Every structure is written in C-alpha cells, then in structure tokens.
Amino acid sequence: MRRLMIISLFIIACQKTDEKRPFVINGAGSTFIYPLISKWSYSFYNETKNQVNYQSIGSGGGIKQVSERVIDFGASDKPLEREELDSAKLFQFPVIVGGISIVYNIPNLNEKLYLTGEIICNIYLGKIKKWNDERIKKLNPKINLPDLKITPVRRSDGSGTTFIFTNYLSKVCPEWKDKVGYGTSVNWPEGIGAKGNEGVANYVKQNLGTIGYVEHAYAIENNLNYAYLDNKKGNFILPSLRTFQEATKYAKWDSNNDFFEILTYQDGDSTYPITGAVFILIPREKKEKNKQIIEFFKWAFEKGDSIAISLNYVPLSKETKEKVMNYWNEIIK
Incomplete structure (x- = not known):
C-alpha cells in the first residue's frame, strides 16, 4: 500500500513537471512600438500568465542588444538588410505599421x-x-x-x-x-x-x-x-x-528578403508620406526561446488588432500575417 502511494505521488509529480510552465521573454528597442507592446504584454499575461518584459531604449539599442544576445528579441523601425541579418545571425519579420x-x-x-x-x-x-x-x-x-x-x-x-x-x-x-x-x-x-x-x-x-x-x-x-x-x-x-x-498597399512583404520594406513617400492620393513598420529581430540559434517569442506575436496577430487600432497603429493585413506565420514555421523547424 505504501509502495503504491509512493508510485502514485511520483506519477503526479512527473505530470506536474511535464505541465507547461509560464515563460518569461525579454525584449528591447523601438520606442515607436512601446505604447502598443506594453498593452499587448499586459493582456497576454492576463490570459496566459506568460510574461513579456520590454524596454523602450530606441531601435539602435534594440539592434545592438539582440545582436549581442543580451535580450531575447529586438524591435526596430529600421529594417535590416540581408547582409546585416547574416552578420548578426538574426531573423526579421514585421508586426505593425504606424506613422x-x-x-x-x-x-x-x-x-x-x-x-x-x-x-x-x-x-x-x-x-x-x-x-x-x-x-x-x-x-x-x-x-x-x-x-x-x-x-x-x-x-x-x-x-x-x-x-x-x-x-x-x-x-x-x-x-x-x-x-x-x-x-x-x-x-x-x-x-x-x-x-x-x-x-x-x-x-x-x-x-x-x-x-x-x-x-x-x-x-x-x-x-x-x-x-x-x-x-x-x-x-x-x-x-x-x-x-x-x-x-x-505598396508594400511587397517578401519573406525571401526577410520582409525588408521602407514605406516612406509612397504613391497614392491619400497616402501619408512618413509611414513605417516595426520589425522584430530574433537570434537564429535560439529555437526554443524563439517559439515563445512567436507564441506572443501569434497571440498579438490573432487577438491584438483592436488594441493596435485604439492606439492608432495599423495591424498587418490577413495576407501579410499569413506570410509572416509561414516564415515562422520555416525558421523554427
């Protein structure tokens, strides 16, 4: 009887160990996205208990810190070209547009x-x-x-x-x-x-x-x-x-060049001339941590549009989100 109890307790302990624990991810960079990412993080935590810490230090600081692996992800309003991404061994994808x-x-x-x-x-x-x-x-x-x-x-x-x-x-x-x-x-x-x-x-x-x-x-x-x-x-x-x-409307959002796109001074009768996107940068080698980062931004894509609109950001289109999610599937294989 005592042996059975010990085995039962061991099984329960193993089950608890196997349960998915809340995670913590740390990001920094763009002040452009800070009002939005703060609200996204708050809602994401309330729903999942997963924590996203983000420091508003500027895109330059975000690029530097993720390149040095100080943080889990960086955010930049400046898209990096392929040579820069290869040099720092980073992936890149857009998450939001603003002006x-x-x-x-x-x-x-x-x-x-x-x-x-x-x-x-x-x-x-x-x-x-x-x-x-x-x-x-x-x-x-x-x-x-x-x-x-x-x-x-x-x-x-x-x-x-x-x-x-x-x-x-x-x-x-x-x-x-x-x-x-x-x-x-x-x-x-x-x-x-x-x-x-x-x-x-x-x-x-x-x-x-x-x-x-x-x-x-x-x-x-x-x-x-x-x-x-x-x-x-x-x-x-x-x-x-x-x-x-x-x-x-004039963005191509091509995953083959890591979505590099500059949106300033585009064509169109009612286009605002100083528009830009925010890009997320993640280390190529950290697959498990990247899965957590992608889980957060997938949540944002699925449930965060209303928050973005309330703060005057433009959510990515359904088609662009699908391109980004296909890119995620490729990079976390």
Whole structure:
C-alpha cells in the first residue's frame, strides 16, 4: 500500500513537471512600438500568465542588444538588410505599421498647420528660423503666425523613428540627402536632442516655438498639434489609421528578403508620406526561446488588432500575417 502511494505521488509529480510552465521573454528597442507592446504584454499575461518584459531604449539599442544576445528579441523601425541579418545571425519579420507626426508648439494656435517636406527639411537644416517665415505663411495664409524662433527637436539616441524621418527627408529634399543622409543616427545640422519618442514629445509640449517628429500615438497621448504634410501626389494629408494604411498597399512583404520594406513617400492620393513598420529581430540559434517569442506575436496577430487600432497603429493585413506565420514555421523547424 505504501509502495503504491509512493508510485502514485511520483506519477503526479512527473505530470506536474511535464505541465507547461509560464515563460518569461525579454525584449528591447523601438520606442515607436512601446505604447502598443506594453498593452499587448499586459493582456497576454492576463490570459496566459506568460510574461513579456520590454524596454523602450530606441531601435539602435534594440539592434545592438539582440545582436549581442543580451535580450531575447529586438524591435526596430529600421529594417535590416540581408547582409546585416547574416552578420548578426538574426531573423526579421514585421508586426505593425504606424506613422510619424510632425508636432509643434506655437502659442495661441489651435489650427493645424500645412507644411511641405521642403519646409521641414529647411527647418532642420537651420535655413528657416522663424515661424512667420514667408514660406510657411504662404501655405497658411489664414493663420497669424508669430515672430517666434523655431527650435527643431530631434532624437539624441539611435532611433528607428529617426531612420524613417531622415529617409523621408532624403526623398523629398536633395540637399538633405547630399549633406546629411539617413540612418538611426545622423549628424544633425540643427536642433535640440531628446531621448526616445517620449522625450521629444515632452520637450515639444513644454517649450514654445518647438517642432519635432514622433510616432503618432505619442502626439495623440500628449495632445500635441500635428501638421498636414504634402505627399508624393502633392496632396496635403493628416496622419491617421487610414492614411498610414494607404502606404501599406505598396508594400511587397517578401519573406525571401526577410520582409525588408521602407514605406516612406509612397504613391497614392491619400497616402501619408512618413509611414513605417516595426520589425522584430530574433537570434537564429535560439529555437526554443524563439517559439515563445512567436507564441506572443501569434497571440498579438490573432487577438491584438483592436488594441493596435485604439492606439492608432495599423495591424498587418490577413495576407501579410499569413506570410509572416509561414516564415515562422520555416525558421523554427
């Protein structure tokens, strides 16, 4: 009888050992996706008890830390090319699309400004210095613009948001392309540096005369004014779910090149010109941990769209999600 009891207890113990235990995964990078990944993680934990820790340190930091295997996954608004992925031995896939708003703080101004890529370029080159510059007034004849110094605000950290913004400027402004170029970090001709989307948003909110670029969710969250921008067709467009989604119509999302895609300055009558995707980077050799990471993002694909939309992000289309999930099946074999 005692032997039977011992055997029974041993069997129960083995069964408990075999039960799936909650896991913990650690990620870092893009501040662009931070508001969304925070809410996804919270809901995922409540449903599964699996924990996703994420640090909003900027895309450059995320790329560096996942390349050095400090974290389980990185998130970047800058897609990596095949050579970079091979060098760091990483896989890459997109999870969400969003846009960058041009935000500003002008006293007693409730109307939305109209700005062009050329004007924004010249502000960040230090060539347009006052809000009542004739080039801005010409686009906004009904607005009484003040004789106030413009203070451009930009990121001080390695940033995928900076990559998207400077890629856009390089497409609309030849002088920017020649003198500055684009990347997660550039040699800024002008401006005050702030850390993260949250840092830029806070600086603009607290200082008159400022202009900055932030992921749209930060503009909404901080109740910042944001501008109409001219797109490739010459139409002035506000950032929104619909206008970000228009840009995705021109994306190919090819798994053969790890979904490398840049969405700035796309065609289309109502396409917003500063649109971008967030990409997840995972080490190629960590198959078991990657299964856990994929379980989280699969949950996000299946149950997280409403959360994304509530924060003004664009979920991937059903077709694109299927491409990504097929890619997952290949990389975790």
